[in-house]
Amino acid sequence: xxxxxxxxxxxxxxxxxxxxxxxxxxxxxxxxxxxxxxxxxxxxxxxxxxxxxxxxxxxxxxxxxxxxxxxxxxxxxxxx
Numbered sequence: 702x703x704x705x706x707x708x709x710x711x712x713x714x715x716x717x718x719x720x721x722x723x724x725x726x727x728x729x730x731x732x733x734x735x736x737x738x739x740x741x742x743x744x745x746x747x748x749x750x751x752x753x754x755x756x757x758x759x760x761x762x763x764x765x766x767x768x769x770x771x772x773x774x775x776x777x778x779x780x781x
Contacts, residue, residue, distance in 0.1 A: 705735050705771040715777045723779050730758040738767035
């Protein structure tokens with residue numbers, strides 16, 4: 702866990718399996734999101750009470766939930 706970032710187990714497992722370059726890109730995106738979590742689109746289903754957002758990098762994406770002063774990373778994707 703980084704300060705202000707909580708990763709669900711699946712997201713943590715994905716990061717652990719990525720090559721170093723990919724891991725670096727994902728963690729850079731996580732830092733951008735952590736700095737301004739509401740700058741990315743809200744993609745929650747209609748009627749959902751959970752605020753779910755998605756952010757995209759050059760070859761990666763992540764799905765997360767903003768919380769007071771932190772983000773919870775739910776899923777990570779890599780297309781590299």
